[in-house]
Amino acid sequence: MLFNSYTFAMFFAIFSALYWVLARRVRAQNVLIILGSFIFYGWWDVRFLVLVIVSIAADFLFGWGASGERNRTANISKSLAFLWGTSLTVVAIAGREATWILEWLAGYTAVLCLALFVFENKLGQQARRRAYMWASVTSNLGILGFFKYFNFFAGTFEQAASTVGWHLTPVELSIVLPVGISFYTFQTLSYVIDCYRGQQKPAAQLIEFSSFVSFFPQLVAGPIERARNLLPQFFARRTITLDRFSSGVWLFVWGLCKKVVIADNLAPVADMVFASPGSYASTDLLAGLLAFAFQIYCDFSGYSDMARGTARLLGFELSLNFNIPYIARTPSEFWQRWHISLSSWLRDYLYIPLGGNREGRWKSYRNLAITMLLGGLWHGANWTFIAWGAYHGSVLIVYRALGIDAKLAQSSGSKAIDMARDFFAVAVMSVILLFSWLLFRARSIDAVSSFLVGFAHLTHGDFEIWGFILPLIGGLVLVQTAQVWQKRLEIFGAMSGIPALTSRALVVYSIIFLAAQGSRQFIYFDF
DSSP states (O other), X not given: OOTTSHHHHHHXXXXXXXXXXXXXXXXXXXXXXXXXXXXHHHHHHXXXXXXXXHHXXXXXXXXXXXXXXXXXXXXXXXXXXXXXXXXXXXXXXXXXXXXXXXXXXXXXXXXXXXXXXXXXXXXXHHHHHHXXXXXXXXXXXXXXXXXXXXXXXXXXXXXXXXXXXXXXXXOOOOOOOOTTHHHHHHXXXXXXXXXXXXXXXXXXXXXXXXXXXXXXXXTTTOOOOOHHHHGGGGTSOOOOOXXXXXXXXXXXXXXXXXXIIIIHHHHHHHHHHHHOGGGSOHHHHHHHHHHHHHHHHHHHHHHHHHHHHHHHHTTOOOOOOOSOGXXXXXXXXXXXXXXXXXXXXXXXXXXXXXXXXXXXXXXXXXXXXXXXXXXXXXXXXSHHHHHHHHHHHHHHHHHHHHTHHHHHHSOOXXXXXXXXXXXXXXXXXXHXXXXXXXXXXOSSHHHXXXXXXXXXXXXXXXXXXXXXXXXXXXXXXXXXXXXXXXXXXXXXXHOOHHHHHHHHHHHHHHHHHHOXXXXXXXXXXXX
């Protein structure tokens, strides 16, 4: 179910009406959130709802064990009843196509019960805590790895074997990538790790934990929420004021505008150029690359705005995921502004545990390289994503080695010189980011080569393409300039009088009359 669809509009109208009827009953609201979230996710493919259910049931138990608490019989019984009760309902709805779920679930349950027995009865407290934490890592990354990377690694291994004379029978499964799997697995995994570290108390109730994991506004494309931010909100009574309602609506509307007016109109240009880069002149290639850079930003940040707006209308506050990233002066500043929930996740659960910058310069470079390489792989099973991660890691290392962040933080004593220096730094960073988006969007390394060859020829093509994309990009730049100037991301809610009426009217007008035809899926649904 897409935020930019009439189906979601009808779903949310019905859901929110029922939700606020239950305003005095927090537990009932949470049950409704679970039901609504399951409908929202199952609308895409009800069979893969089982994977969300498994994450909920298993990590609820793993969180308790990782915290040092023993899993009580009541907890285990509730989790297994939830796992099988909801899964059987899914199978009943999906029909014969989902019979494999019961076989897989029986095997998973047997392993889970065996692990629980061993952990609770054979291990001391510290060993038990570590075992539960690693059980969560194994379960989450195992499921994620199978659905997302099995065919990629199997094909890579076959190719590697053929280079040394081993001829293996190709192994390729017809695996469909479940939407949002990278997001909710990282969310539940961070919850268990935080319980292990003592930074998070285990959820007291399964219903509230289920609501936290399955919360539909951010289930399929983030933000990847930390339990310490979102989970307590499911235990508190939700209220909404007129100001919060208004800000939630306009946050959603602005996100919708970025998606359907800017991203979806730029998408055909990017698709056309990237489909056959060898057929286009240098200026056309640059236009296609620029179109994609703003398409992916407006598509993903638009989703995040809509998710945060939807959650706010239900009385929740989600984390900020984008903070005008294209004004970044350095790579580290970019990652503090782009997909903040993922970059902070990689920092806290990968970079710092590897040693961070605590063990000297060269090991910090190694840790940066590993973190960004795996960050690239998180996005998909393709060598272009690995190259994208390696590229970003290399750029981060170069900037750190040259101390550029520290130099930019120092004032020269002249405001004009500082502004000129910052403008130049942003310009350089823009070129770096454009090449990174080439790696990200290209279908293969050969396609990247075609782009580079086309750029080297310095030919000009049809400038009409620029006449189409520049007004779309320019409109966004004007709004973001106002956001920087006012130092407010949600400027539409902060305006009053004639400026407020004018800006809101322009946004609504754009959605009604300038939106691209048809509903395009969000780019990050594929990750």
